[in-house]
Amino acid sequence: MRNRSRYLSLLLALAIPLALSLPGAAALADGLKNLQVLPKSTSKDEVKQIMKAQAKALDVECDFCHDVPDMASDKNPKKLTARQMMRMTAEINQHWLKGMKDAEKNKVTCVTCHRGKEIPDAR
Numbered sequence: 001m002r003n004r005s006r007y008l009s010l011l012l013a014l015a016i017p018l019a020l021s022l023p024g025a026a027a028l029a030d031g032l033k034n035l036q037v038l039p040k041s042t043s044k045d046e047v048k049q050i051m052k053a054q055a056k057a058l059d060v061e062c063d064f065c066h067d068v069p070d071m072a073s074d075k076n077p078k079k080l081t082a083r084q085m086m087r088m089t090a091e092i093n094q095h096w097l098k099g100m101k102d103a104e105k106n107k108v109t110c111v112t113c114h115r116g117k118e119i120p121d122a123r
């Protein structure tokens, strides 16, 4: 019995640091459940920062995209659109703008198109 609990505590001592060092550990440790576009290693604080910026870019509240308080839920179709927008924005920067003069400084963000509107002005 004593041996067994020693074995268990040894196992825990080894397993916890290992789990925390694996990719995705930050999101897991923070209780995030459904990141499909952001890297799984994004911390909850980082996700909140990104989310605040997205909300501000469209001048909306969190519930515009989320089925609050369940932030992991994909029930709200706007969240699925927002995922596409995140992929599109990343691809513009990583693929299409790559190597252009001042591409880093002039990175495209949600604001570039939305400028505080749910749907960007066509002109």
Ligand code: HEC
Pocket (backbone or CB within 6 Å): 031, 032, 033, 034, 035, 036, 037, 038, 039, 047, 048, 051, 052, 054, 055, 058, 060, 061, 062, 063, 064, 065, 066, 071, 072, 078, 079, 080, 082, 083
């Ligand atoms: C324009 C749409 C939009 C707005 C507004 C928005 N979010 Fe999100 N949020 C998303 C998308 C899309 C994801 C999923 C990202 C992914 O798949 O990597 C997400 C994911 C999250 C997650 C991770 C949930 C999990 O467990 O996977 C949290 C937490 C979150 N948002 C919080 C917020 C908060 C707080 C606000 C308000 C300040 C907010 N969001 C506003 C679109 C939005």
Ligand code: HEC
Pocket (backbone or CB within 6 Å): 054, 058, 065, 078, 079, 081, 082, 085, 086, 089, 108, 109, 110, 111, 112, 113, 114, 118, 119, 120
């Ligand atoms: C290149 C320009 C562009 C960028 C960058 C962009 N969007 Fe969009 N977004 C659009 C256009 C155009 C529409 C309207 C699509 C349509 O016809 O329904 C739209 C629509 C949306 C909608 C649906 C709004 C509604 O009321 O149905 C959401 C949500 C959204 N964008 C979120 C984002 C987020 C979040 C980002 C940054 C990650 C982003 N967008 C970046 C152009 C852009």
